[in-house]
Amino acid sequence: MDIGPIVLSIPIFFILIGVELLVHHFTKKKIYRFNDAITNLSCGVTSQITGVFMKIGTLALYQFLYAHFALITIPVNWWTVTLLFITADMLYYWGHRMSHQINLFWGSHVVHHQSEDYNLSVALRQSSFQTLWTFGFYLPLAIIGFNTLTFALVTAFITLYQFWIHTETIGKMGLLELVLNTPSHHRVHHGRDPKYIDRNHAGTFIIWDKMFGTFQKEEETPTYGVTKPIDSWNPVWANFDYYVNLYKQASETPGVMNKIGVIFNKPGWRPESLGGYQPIPHVEKSTYKKYDLLPSGRVNYYVLIQFTGALAITSFYLFTQGNYTLFEKALLSMLTIICVVNCGGLLEKKRWAMPMEMLKLVCIPALYFYFFQTSTLFLTTLGYSIGSAIWLMIINSDITNTNQLNSANTTS
Numbered sequence: 001m002d003i004g005p006i007v008l009s010i011p012i013f014f015i016l017i018g019v020e021l022l023v024h025h026f027t028k029k030k031i032y033r034f035n036d037a038i039t040n041l042s043c044g045v046t047s048q049i050t051g052v053f054m055k056i057g058t059l060a061l062y063q064f065l066y067a068h069f070a071l072i073t074i075p076v077n078w079w080t081v082t083l084l085f086i087t088a089d090m091l092y093y094w095g096h097r098m099s100h101q102i103n104l105f106w107g108s109h110v111v112h113h114q115s116e117d118y119n120l121s122v123a124l125r126q127s128s129f130q131t132l133w134t135f136g137f138y139l140p141l142a143i144i145g146f147n148t149l150t151f152a153l154v155t156a157f158i159t160l161y162q163f164w165i166h167t168e169t170i171g172k173m174g175l176l177e178l179v180l181n182t183p184s185h186h187r188v189h190h191g192r193d194p195k196y197i198d199r200n201h202a203g204t205f206i207i208w209d210k211m212f213g214t215f216q217k218e219e220e221t222p223t224y225g226v227t228k229p230i231d232s233w234n235p236v237w238a239n240f241d242y243y244v245n246l247y248k249q250a251s252e253t254p255g256v257m258n259k260i261g262v263i264f265n266k267p268g269w270r271p272e273s274l275g276g277y278q279p280i281p282h283v284e285k286s287t288y289k290k291y292d293l294l295p296s297g298r299v300n301y302y303v304l305i306q307f308t309g310a311l312a313i314t315s316f317y318l319f320t321q322g323n324y325t326l327f328e329k330a331l332l333s334m335l336t337i338i339c340v341v342n343c344g345g346l347l348e349k350k351r352w353a354m355p356m357e358m359l360k361l362v363c364i365p366a367l368y369f370y371f372f373q374t375s376t377l378f379l380t381t382l383g384y385s386i387g388s389a390i391w392l393m394i395i396n397s398d399i400t401n402t403n404q405l406n407s408a409n410t411t412s
Helices: 010-027 034-069 078-101 103-113 130-144 148-161 174-178 183-189 207-212 235-252 256-264 297-323 326-348 353-372 375-394 396-400
Strands: none
Touching (some): 034 297, 034 326, 078 103, 078 130, 078 148, 130 148, 297 326, 375 396
């Protein structure tokens, strides 16, 4: 199955984000920040791009186990699909919970929690590597005898369900709160306040948290994000920042067993000789500031146009990737990732952002000609690149003059 339910749902995601942006506009509530939302979506782009390669391996492993080790062959009907959905949702809970309890796993899942806002764009902020650590929780389903296609569809719908709960525009939902995961329950999960950390891991059914002792109802408004903010708009760095710090921490920790403990124990673990487990820091809401670098409006408009182009390339790639060789997939993946990384670099006024953006603008017409070999499309993309390069030179001073970078932070 080349095009899954999640890829097919991308237009719906953006329509709903558009609706939430209208709420943002008319209610005057600060639900979105441009720089944060672009980074959330950029992480989603990189996750989907790398997911093309991840899916090949994970589903192949599932199919291998199903084909050779399944205890029985379970027929596909309404009640077996319902049973699979409930069972897979419980396994999702445990995989998600362990992603918060094991440092190695948390290093990938942390990407989803880095945003200091809470809106529908956060739902798309996903890790490029989490599947490596959590897919194993689903493998018993193959051995039980649930076929691969049904499994892939059911787990995709568990993921799709969770999109709408990433919002502050929906309050508590009465009786539904007793059984289902709701925006209120999931806001708790994204809170970095000590009382909210490692709570409400459910996918669809909140009953798992209530059964296994990890439920916390929403009381005061959560402070969103992680205890050590990443302070970056770079989607690739978002995937590696925690692992770089984890490597440094393990390297500086004496003793082989202690190094292993750093990797496999809960985040914040330290050996007793280094002070033991580090408590979760309290959040002082009155003084807490979000990371909020603010370049000029001209830079924002340029980034918006370039990111829209990156989304077009991503959508084209995801809907047609079955037609290309591995080398061609790698080319499109590289181009897309460069596009979104450059957006983050421009928003942060990084010194490498200008030359990397110019390189991207040179590569776009060449790659389009390679894939389509039509003069019309080549001339169109060439015109796009030339126009973008001229625009980039006009706003060059806004990007290279770091003194103009407004690091005024907004109060949570």
